[in-house]
Amino acid sequence: MNTTTKYNQPIYAMMVAIGICHLINDTMQSVVPAMFPLLVDNLGLTFTQLGLISFVLNMFASVLQPVVGFITDKKPMPFALPIGMVSSFIGVAMLIVASSYWMILIAVLFLGLGSAVFHPEGSRVSYMAAGTKRGLAQSIYQVGGNSGQALAPLISAFILLPFGMKGASIVLALSAIGIVMLTKIAKWYKAQLEAEKLSKVKRQLISSLPPLTKKQVSIALLLLFIIIFARSFYTTNITSFYVFYLAETYGLTITVGQIFIFIFMACGVVGTFLGGPLSDRIGRKNVILLSVVVPMPFCLILPYVPLWLVPVLLIIIGTLIMISFSVTVVYAQELVPSKIGTMAGLTVGLSFGMGAIGAIATGKLIDLYGITPTIIGVSCLSVLLLVAFLLPKDKAANAEA
Numbered sequence: 001m002n003t004t005t006k007y008n009q010p011i012y013a014m015m016v017a018i019g020i021c022h023l024i025n026d027t028m029q030s031v032v033p034a035m036f037p038l039l040v041d042n043l044g045l046t047f048t049q050l051g052l053i054s055f056v057l058n059m060f061a062s063v064l065q066p067v068v069g070f071i072t073d074k075k076p077m078p079f080a081l082p083i084g085m086v087s088s089f090i091g092v093a094m095l096i097v098a099s100s101y102w103m104i105l106i107a108v109l110f111l112g113l114g115s116a117v118f119h120p121e122g123s124r125v126s127y128m129a130a131g132t133k134r135g136l137a138q139s140i141y142q143v144g145g146n147s148g149q150a151l152a153p154l155i156s157a158f159i160l161l162p163f164g165m166k167g168a169s170i171v172l173a174l175s176a177i178g179i180v181m182l183t184k185i186a187k188w189y190k191a192q193l194e195a196e197k198l199s200k201v202k203r204q205l206i207s208s209l210p211p212l213t214k215k216q217v218s219i220a221l222l223l224l225f226i227i228i229f230a231r232s233f234y235t236t237n238i239t240s241f242y243v244f245y246l247a248e249t250y251g252l253t254i255t256v257g258q259i260f261i262f263i264f265m266a267c268g269v270v271g272t273f274l275g276g277p278l279s280d281r282i283g284r285k286n287v288i289l290l291s292v293v294v295p296m297p298f299c300l301i302l303p304y305v306p307l308w309l310v311p312v313l314l315i316i317i318g319t320l321i322m323i324s325f326s327v328t329v330v331y332a333q334e335l336v337p338s339k340i341g342t343m344a345g346l347t348v349g350l351s352f353g354m355g356a357i358g359a360i361a362t363g364k365l366i367d368l369y370g371i372t373p374t375i376i377g378v379s380c381l382s383v384l385l386l387v388a389f390l391l392p393k394d395k396a397a398n399a400e401a
Contacts, residue, residue, distance in 0.1 A: 014129035015137050017185055018122055019144035021081075024178035025118050026148030027155075028088045029111055031095060031168050032057050033240050034156035037254045038164070039104075047241070049101065051363025054240060056105050058359065060112030061119075069120035069345025073338075077121065078189035082182040084117030089175045096168050123329065123344035125189055134330055135284075139276025142326040146272045150265035152239065153258035161255060209334050209394045216392065217335050221346075223387045224332055227288065228347060230384035231321060233358035234299065237378040238264055238314075240359055241366060245375045250307045263311055267318030268325075275323035276330070283394050284331040291324035292385040299382040303375050321382075334394070 032053060039045045039053075072080070091110030098104045123141065130137030159167035212220070242264075243257035252260070271291075279287040295317045302313050332343040358378075365374040 010131035010133045010137065011129040014185070014188065015126060015140045017181060018125045018129070019140040021085075021178050021181050021185065022118075022122055022141055022144030023148040024174050024181075025085060025088060025115065025122075026145040027151050028085075028092050028148075028171055028175055029057065029115055030149050030152035030155060031092060031160075031171055032108055032111065034152040035095070035160050035168075036240065037156060037243070037258075038160050043101065045101065047244075047363040047366045048360070049363075050240070051360035053104060053108060054236070054359035054363075055357070057108035057112050059357070060109055061115040064113065064116030065119050066342055066345035068116055069339075069342040072121055072124065073340065073342050076124065076189070076193055078186040078193070079183075080117050081121050081125075081186050081189070082179050084114045084121075085175055085178045085182055086114070087111075087117065088114030089172060089179070092168060092171050092175065096166060096172075120342075120345040121189075124340055125185060127333070127340055128189070128192055133280065134333075135276035135278070135280035135327065137276070138326040138330050139273050142276075142329070143269055143273045146265070146269045146322065146325065149239070150262060150269050153243070153261040153265065157255045157258040157262075209392055212335070212392060219390075220335055220392050221332065223390050224328055224335075224347070226387050227292070227324070227385055228328060230381050231291075231324070233361075233381050234378060235268070235321065236358040237362050237375070241362055241371070242375065244366075245303075245371045246310075248371050250310075252307075260311060260314060264314040264318040267315045268322035271319040271321070271323040272325045274319075276326045278323070279327045279330065284327050284334070285388070285391050285394055287327045288324045288331070288388045288391065291320050291322070291327075292388045295320040296382045296385060299379050303372070303379055331391075331394070 036050050039050065068080070071077075087110050091107045091112075091114060094103065094107035094110065098107055123138070126137045126141040127134065155168075155171075159170065239261060243254060243261055246252045246257040246260055247254060275287050275291070298313045298317050299321070302310070302317070305313060329344055329347045332347045333340055336343050362374060362378060365377070
Protein backbone atom coordinates (compact mmCIF):
# COMPACT_ATOMS: atom_id res chain seq x y z
CA MET A 1 0.00 0.00 0.00
CA ASN A 2 2.74 2.44 0.95
CA THR A 3 4.73 1.53 -2.15
CA THR A 4 1.73 2.10 -4.40
CA THR A 5 1.07 5.45 -2.72
CA LYS A 6 4.70 6.39 -3.22
CA TYR A 7 4.44 5.68 -6.95
CA ASN A 8 1.41 8.01 -7.11
CA GLN A 9 3.41 10.98 -5.76
CA PRO A 10 4.69 13.36 -8.46
CA ILE A 11 8.44 14.07 -8.40
CA TYR A 12 8.51 17.59 -9.80
CA ALA A 13 12.30 18.02 -9.73
CA MET A 14 12.73 14.98 -11.97
CA MET A 15 9.94 16.16 -14.30
CA VAL A 16 11.75 19.48 -14.76
CA ALA A 17 15.20 17.87 -15.11
CA ILE A 18 14.15 15.52 -17.92
CA GLY A 19 12.29 18.45 -19.53
CA ILE A 20 15.51 20.51 -19.54
CA CYS A 21 17.40 17.60 -21.11
CA HIS A 22 14.66 17.34 -23.73
CA LEU A 23 15.18 21.04 -24.45
CA ILE A 24 18.92 20.47 -24.94
CA ASN A 25 18.35 17.41 -27.13
CA ASP A 26 15.91 19.18 -29.44
CA THR A 27 17.99 22.36 -29.53
CA MET A 28 20.76 20.23 -31.01
CA GLN A 29 18.36 18.98 -33.66
CA SER A 30 17.03 22.48 -34.31
CA VAL A 31 20.47 23.47 -35.64
CA VAL A 32 19.59 21.59 -38.85
CA PRO A 33 16.53 23.59 -40.03
CA ALA A 34 18.12 26.72 -38.56
CA MET A 35 20.98 26.44 -41.03
CA PHE A 36 18.76 26.06 -44.13
CA PRO A 37 19.08 29.73 -45.24
CA LEU A 38 22.86 29.47 -44.76
CA LEU A 39 23.06 26.30 -46.85
CA VAL A 40 21.09 27.92 -49.66
CA ASP A 41 23.51 30.87 -49.73
CA ASN A 42 26.79 28.99 -49.15
CA LEU A 43 26.32 25.69 -50.98
CA GLY A 44 23.53 26.59 -53.38
CA LEU A 45 21.35 23.70 -52.22
CA THR A 46 17.91 23.27 -53.74
CA PHE A 47 14.70 23.06 -51.72
CA THR A 48 14.58 19.36 -52.58
CA GLN A 49 18.05 18.87 -51.07
CA LEU A 50 17.00 20.78 -47.94
CA GLY A 51 13.95 18.55 -47.73
CA LEU A 52 16.16 15.46 -48.03
CA ILE A 53 18.36 16.64 -45.15
CA SER A 54 15.28 17.08 -42.98
CA PHE A 55 13.94 13.73 -44.24
CA VAL A 56 17.12 11.84 -43.27
CA LEU A 57 17.23 13.46 -39.81
CA ASN A 58 13.58 12.96 -38.94
CA MET A 59 12.96 9.64 -40.66
CA PHE A 60 16.01 8.00 -39.07
CA ALA A 61 14.82 9.21 -35.66
CA SER A 62 11.21 8.19 -36.26
CA VAL A 63 11.93 4.67 -37.53
CA LEU A 64 14.20 3.84 -34.60
CA GLN A 65 12.11 5.41 -31.82
CA PRO A 66 9.40 2.71 -31.62
CA VAL A 67 12.11 0.05 -31.95
CA VAL A 68 13.99 1.52 -28.98
CA GLY A 69 10.70 1.86 -27.09
CA PHE A 70 9.75 -1.77 -27.76
CA ILE A 71 13.15 -3.01 -26.59
CA THR A 72 13.20 -0.88 -23.44
CA ASP A 73 9.63 -1.89 -22.55
CA LYS A 74 11.08 -5.38 -22.15
CA LYS A 75 14.43 -4.30 -20.70
CA PRO A 76 14.77 -0.65 -19.60
CA MET A 77 18.18 0.88 -20.32
CA PRO A 78 18.73 3.94 -18.11
CA PHE A 79 22.21 4.74 -19.41
CA ALA A 80 20.97 4.81 -23.00
CA LEU A 81 19.97 8.41 -22.19
CA PRO A 82 23.48 9.93 -21.91
CA ILE A 83 24.74 7.63 -24.69
CA GLY A 84 22.06 9.03 -27.02
CA MET A 85 23.16 12.59 -26.29
CA VAL A 86 26.78 11.66 -27.00
CA SER A 87 25.64 10.55 -30.48
CA SER A 88 23.92 13.91 -30.98
CA PHE A 89 27.09 15.69 -29.80
CA ILE A 90 29.04 13.91 -32.53
CA GLY A 91 26.42 14.90 -35.11
CA VAL A 92 26.57 18.62 -34.25
CA ALA A 93 30.39 18.56 -34.22
CA MET A 94 30.34 17.07 -37.73
CA LEU A 95 27.88 19.72 -38.92
CA ILE A 96 30.21 22.49 -37.78
CA VAL A 97 33.08 21.20 -39.90
CA ALA A 98 31.02 19.78 -42.80
CA SER A 99 32.17 20.98 -46.21
CA SER A 100 29.96 18.83 -48.42
CA TYR A 101 26.33 17.82 -48.80
CA TRP A 102 27.12 14.16 -48.06
CA MET A 103 28.95 14.98 -44.84
CA ILE A 104 25.87 16.91 -43.71
CA LEU A 105 23.72 13.85 -44.36
CA ILE A 106 26.06 11.65 -42.28
CA ALA A 107 26.02 14.22 -39.46
CA VAL A 108 22.22 14.25 -39.31
CA LEU A 109 22.27 10.44 -39.10
CA PHE A 110 24.11 10.74 -35.77
CA LEU A 111 21.61 13.38 -34.63
CA GLY A 112 18.72 11.14 -35.65
CA LEU A 113 20.19 8.20 -33.75
CA GLY A 114 20.67 10.30 -30.62
CA SER A 115 17.08 11.50 -30.81
CA ALA A 116 15.72 7.98 -31.36
CA VAL A 117 17.49 6.72 -28.24
CA PHE A 118 16.61 9.71 -26.07
CA HIS A 119 12.88 10.16 -26.65
CA PRO A 120 11.35 6.82 -25.56
CA GLU A 121 13.50 6.55 -22.45
CA GLY A 122 13.04 10.22 -21.65
CA SER A 123 9.28 9.75 -21.88
CA ARG A 124 9.55 6.77 -19.52
CA VAL A 125 11.43 8.89 -16.97
CA SER A 126 8.65 11.47 -17.25
CA TYR A 127 6.05 8.75 -16.66
CA MET A 128 7.96 7.37 -13.64
CA ALA A 129 8.16 10.85 -12.10
CA ALA A 130 4.53 11.74 -12.89
CA GLY A 131 2.56 9.94 -10.20
CA THR A 132 -1.06 10.92 -10.82
CA LYS A 133 -0.06 13.99 -12.87
CA ARG A 134 0.55 12.24 -16.20
CA GLY A 135 -0.76 15.10 -18.33
CA LEU A 136 1.32 17.68 -16.48
CA ALA A 137 4.46 15.52 -16.56
CA GLN A 138 4.16 14.85 -20.28
CA SER A 139 3.53 18.56 -20.91
CA ILE A 140 6.67 19.57 -19.01
CA TYR A 141 8.64 16.95 -20.92
CA GLN A 142 7.28 17.98 -24.33
CA VAL A 143 7.58 21.70 -23.54
CA GLY A 144 11.29 21.11 -23.13
CA GLY A 145 11.50 19.57 -26.59
CA ASN A 146 9.28 22.15 -28.25
CA SER A 147 11.25 24.96 -26.60
CA GLY A 148 14.41 23.53 -28.11
CA GLN A 149 12.76 23.41 -31.52
CA ALA A 150 11.45 26.96 -31.09
CA LEU A 151 15.03 28.17 -30.70
CA ALA A 152 15.74 27.21 -34.34
CA PRO A 153 14.75 30.54 -35.94
CA LEU A 154 16.59 32.50 -33.23
CA ILE A 155 19.70 30.37 -33.72
CA SER A 156 19.44 31.06 -37.44
CA ALA A 157 18.82 34.80 -37.14
CA PHE A 158 21.24 35.69 -34.34
CA ILE A 159 23.94 32.99 -34.35
CA LEU A 160 24.28 31.20 -37.69
CA LEU A 161 23.61 34.11 -40.07
CA PRO A 162 26.06 36.48 -38.32
CA PHE A 163 28.76 33.94 -37.35
CA GLY A 164 28.33 31.07 -39.80
CA MET A 165 28.38 27.39 -38.89
CA LYS A 166 30.99 27.96 -36.19
CA GLY A 167 28.28 29.71 -34.21
CA ALA A 168 26.73 26.28 -33.63
CA SER A 169 29.59 25.56 -31.21
CA ILE A 170 27.46 27.02 -28.42
CA VAL A 171 25.13 24.04 -28.88
CA LEU A 172 28.04 21.69 -28.13
CA ALA A 173 28.47 23.36 -24.74
CA LEU A 174 24.78 22.79 -24.03
CA SER A 175 25.08 19.14 -25.01
CA ALA A 176 27.97 18.62 -22.59
CA ILE A 177 25.72 19.90 -19.79
CA GLY A 178 23.00 17.55 -21.04
CA ILE A 179 25.29 14.53 -20.93
CA VAL A 180 26.13 15.27 -17.26
CA MET A 181 22.46 15.78 -16.34
CA LEU A 182 21.35 12.62 -18.13
CA THR A 183 24.02 10.60 -16.36
CA LYS A 184 22.55 11.71 -13.01
CA ILE A 185 18.99 11.04 -14.24
CA ALA A 186 20.04 7.58 -15.43
CA LYS A 187 21.31 6.78 -11.90
CA TRP A 188 17.93 7.84 -10.42
CA TYR A 189 16.12 5.84 -13.10
CA LYS A 190 18.21 2.75 -12.30
CA ALA A 191 17.55 3.16 -8.56
CA GLN A 192 13.79 3.38 -9.23
CA LEU A 193 13.88 0.13 -11.23
CA GLU A 194 15.81 -1.64 -8.46
CA ALA A 195 13.39 -0.38 -5.78
CA GLU A 196 10.42 -1.54 -7.88
CA LYS A 197 12.02 -4.97 -8.28
CA LEU A 198 12.68 -5.31 -4.55
CA SER A 199 9.19 -4.17 -3.56
CA LYS A 200 7.60 -6.57 -6.08
CA VAL A 201 5.01 -3.85 -6.83
CA LYS A 202 5.01 -2.97 -10.50
CA ARG A 203 3.97 0.47 -11.71
CA GLN A 204 0.72 0.35 -13.61
CA LEU A 205 -0.78 3.00 -15.86
CA ILE A 206 -4.51 3.27 -15.15
CA SER A 207 -6.25 4.22 -18.38
CA SER A 208 -8.96 6.90 -18.42
CA LEU A 209 -10.51 5.19 -21.44
CA PRO A 210 -13.40 2.70 -21.24
CA PRO A 211 -12.68 -0.99 -21.94
CA LEU A 212 -11.94 -1.36 -25.67
CA THR A 213 -11.60 -4.37 -27.95
CA LYS A 214 -8.37 -4.92 -29.88
CA LYS A 215 -10.12 -3.75 -33.04
CA GLN A 216 -11.30 -0.54 -31.35
CA VAL A 217 -7.79 0.11 -30.04
CA SER A 218 -6.34 -0.43 -33.52
CA ILE A 219 -8.85 1.96 -35.10
CA ALA A 220 -8.23 4.57 -32.40
CA LEU A 221 -4.46 4.34 -32.96
CA LEU A 222 -4.98 4.73 -36.72
CA LEU A 223 -7.08 7.86 -36.16
CA LEU A 224 -4.46 9.20 -33.77
CA PHE A 225 -1.72 8.62 -36.35
CA ILE A 226 -3.75 10.50 -38.99
CA ILE A 227 -4.00 13.45 -36.60
CA ILE A 228 -0.25 13.32 -35.94
CA PHE A 229 0.43 13.09 -39.69
CA ALA A 230 -1.64 16.17 -40.55
CA ARG A 231 -0.31 18.19 -37.61
CA SER A 232 3.34 17.30 -38.27
CA PHE A 233 3.09 17.88 -42.04
CA TYR A 234 1.58 21.32 -41.45
CA THR A 235 3.97 22.45 -38.70
CA THR A 236 7.03 21.27 -40.67
CA ASN A 237 5.80 23.33 -43.61
CA ILE A 238 5.66 26.43 -41.39
CA THR A 239 8.94 25.91 -39.53
CA SER A 240 11.07 24.90 -42.54
CA PHE A 241 9.68 26.76 -45.56
CA TYR A 242 7.23 29.49 -44.53
CA VAL A 243 10.15 31.90 -44.03
CA PHE A 244 10.76 31.76 -47.80
CA TYR A 245 7.05 32.47 -48.43
CA LEU A 246 7.28 35.52 -46.17
CA ALA A 247 10.30 36.75 -48.13
CA GLU A 248 8.67 36.22 -51.54
CA THR A 249 5.14 37.39 -50.75
CA TYR A 250 5.72 40.20 -48.23
CA GLY A 251 9.34 41.14 -49.01
CA LEU A 252 10.58 40.38 -45.49
CA THR A 253 14.25 39.68 -44.83
CA ILE A 254 15.19 36.18 -43.68
CA THR A 255 16.05 37.54 -40.22
CA VAL A 256 12.64 39.16 -39.76
CA GLY A 257 10.95 36.09 -41.24
CA GLN A 258 12.72 33.86 -38.70
CA ILE A 259 11.30 36.00 -35.91
CA PHE A 260 7.81 35.28 -37.29
CA ILE A 261 8.61 31.57 -37.23
CA PHE A 262 9.85 31.91 -33.65
CA ILE A 263 6.51 33.48 -32.68
CA PHE A 264 4.71 30.45 -34.11
CA MET A 265 6.98 27.97 -32.35
CA ALA A 266 7.07 29.85 -29.04
CA CYS A 267 3.27 29.85 -28.97
CA GLY A 268 3.44 26.12 -29.70
CA VAL A 269 5.49 25.73 -26.53
CA VAL A 270 2.79 27.55 -24.55
CA GLY A 271 0.11 25.36 -26.11
CA THR A 272 2.04 22.20 -25.36
CA PHE A 273 2.38 23.16 -21.71
CA LEU A 274 -1.30 24.03 -21.33
CA GLY A 275 -2.54 20.89 -23.06
CA GLY A 276 -1.40 18.29 -20.53
CA PRO A 277 -2.86 19.82 -17.34
CA LEU A 278 -6.01 20.77 -19.26
CA SER A 279 -6.43 17.16 -20.40
CA ASP A 280 -6.16 16.03 -16.75
CA ARG A 281 -9.18 18.24 -16.07
CA ILE A 282 -11.44 17.90 -19.10
CA GLY A 283 -10.20 14.70 -20.77
CA ARG A 284 -7.71 13.86 -23.53
CA LYS A 285 -10.20 13.74 -26.43
CA ASN A 286 -11.69 17.13 -25.58
CA VAL A 287 -8.25 18.76 -25.72
CA ILE A 288 -7.47 17.02 -29.03
CA LEU A 289 -10.77 18.33 -30.43
CA LEU A 290 -9.94 21.84 -29.21
CA SER A 291 -6.65 21.68 -31.10
CA VAL A 292 -8.49 20.63 -34.26
CA VAL A 293 -11.67 22.70 -34.51
CA VAL A 294 -10.49 26.17 -33.51
CA PRO A 295 -7.23 26.62 -35.50
CA MET A 296 -8.41 24.93 -38.74
CA PRO A 297 -10.11 27.97 -40.35
CA PHE A 298 -7.07 30.10 -39.50
CA CYS A 299 -4.77 27.53 -41.16
CA LEU A 300 -6.89 27.74 -44.32
CA ILE A 301 -6.86 31.54 -44.58
CA LEU A 302 -3.24 32.15 -43.50
CA PRO A 303 -1.84 32.28 -47.10
CA TYR A 304 -4.31 35.04 -48.05
CA VAL A 305 -4.15 37.55 -45.18
CA PRO A 306 -2.29 40.89 -45.12
CA LEU A 307 1.07 41.06 -43.36
CA TRP A 308 -0.24 42.73 -40.19
CA LEU A 309 -2.57 39.78 -39.59
CA VAL A 310 0.09 37.08 -40.16
CA PRO A 311 1.64 37.18 -36.63
CA VAL A 312 -1.86 37.21 -35.08
CA LEU A 313 -2.82 34.03 -36.94
CA LEU A 314 0.56 32.41 -36.21
CA ILE A 315 -0.04 33.01 -32.48
CA ILE A 316 -3.51 31.44 -32.63
CA ILE A 317 -2.49 28.49 -34.81
CA GLY A 318 0.78 27.83 -32.99
CA THR A 319 -0.86 27.81 -29.57
CA LEU A 320 -3.89 25.69 -30.39
CA ILE A 321 -2.59 23.20 -32.95
CA MET A 322 0.17 22.18 -30.51
CA ILE A 323 -2.06 22.01 -27.43
CA SER A 324 -2.62 18.34 -28.27
CA PHE A 325 1.05 17.42 -28.75
CA SER A 326 1.72 15.93 -25.32
CA VAL A 327 -1.91 14.78 -25.05
CA THR A 328 -1.65 12.47 -28.07
CA VAL A 329 1.31 10.73 -26.42
CA VAL A 330 -0.61 10.14 -23.17
CA TYR A 331 -3.75 9.10 -25.09
CA ALA A 332 -1.76 6.48 -27.02
CA GLN A 333 -0.17 5.19 -23.81
CA GLU A 334 -3.62 4.83 -22.26
CA LEU A 335 -4.84 2.94 -25.32
CA VAL A 336 -2.01 0.42 -24.75
CA PRO A 337 -1.02 0.91 -21.08
CA SER A 338 1.37 -2.06 -21.05
CA LYS A 339 3.63 -0.46 -23.71
CA ILE A 340 4.67 2.92 -22.34
CA GLY A 341 7.93 3.19 -24.29
CA THR A 342 6.55 1.70 -27.50
CA MET A 343 3.61 4.11 -27.60
CA ALA A 344 5.84 7.10 -26.82
CA GLY A 345 8.21 5.96 -29.56
CA LEU A 346 5.39 5.48 -32.06
CA THR A 347 3.65 8.81 -31.43
CA VAL A 348 6.71 11.05 -31.10
CA GLY A 349 8.57 9.01 -33.72
CA LEU A 350 5.63 9.34 -36.08
CA SER A 351 5.71 13.10 -35.55
CA PHE A 352 9.33 13.13 -36.68
CA GLY A 353 8.60 10.74 -39.54
CA MET A 354 5.63 12.68 -40.87
CA GLY A 355 7.66 15.86 -40.50
CA ALA A 356 10.38 14.20 -42.58
CA ILE A 357 7.97 13.19 -45.33
CA GLY A 358 6.40 16.64 -45.17
CA ALA A 359 9.78 18.33 -45.56
CA ILE A 360 10.90 16.39 -48.60
CA ALA A 361 7.46 16.53 -50.25
CA THR A 362 7.09 20.25 -49.61
CA GLY A 363 10.62 20.96 -50.86
CA LYS A 364 9.94 19.06 -54.08
CA LEU A 365 6.59 20.80 -54.60
CA ILE A 366 8.22 24.21 -54.13
CA ASP A 367 10.88 23.37 -56.72
CA LEU A 368 8.18 22.22 -59.17
CA TYR A 369 5.33 24.68 -58.62
CA GLY A 370 6.68 27.54 -56.53
CA ILE A 371 6.35 28.60 -52.93
CA THR A 372 2.85 30.17 -53.00
CA PRO A 373 0.84 27.27 -54.52
CA THR A 374 2.64 24.84 -52.19
CA ILE A 375 1.89 26.82 -49.04
CA ILE A 376 -1.78 27.07 -50.06
CA GLY A 377 -1.96 23.33 -50.84
CA VAL A 378 -0.37 22.24 -47.56
CA SER A 379 -2.72 24.46 -45.55
CA CYS A 380 -5.63 22.33 -46.82
CA LEU A 381 -4.16 19.26 -45.07
CA SER A 382 -5.48 20.60 -41.77
CA VAL A 383 -8.92 19.29 -42.80
CA LEU A 384 -7.67 15.76 -42.02
CA LEU A 385 -7.59 16.70 -38.34
CA LEU A 386 -11.39 16.34 -38.24
CA VAL A 387 -11.00 12.56 -37.75
CA ALA A 388 -10.45 13.46 -34.07
CA PHE A 389 -14.25 13.41 -33.65
CA LEU A 390 -14.13 9.61 -34.14
CA LEU A 391 -11.74 8.92 -31.23
CA PRO A 392 -13.15 7.02 -28.21
CA LYS A 393 -14.29 9.31 -25.41
CA ASP A 394 -12.26 9.26 -22.20
CA LYS A 395 -12.91 10.58 -18.71
CA ALA A 396 -11.01 13.36 -17.02
CA ALA A 397 -7.91 11.99 -15.28
CA ASN A 398 -8.76 13.90 -12.11
CA ALA A 399 -11.65 11.51 -11.66
CA GLU A 400 -9.08 8.78 -10.89
CA ALA A 401 -7.42 10.63 -8.03
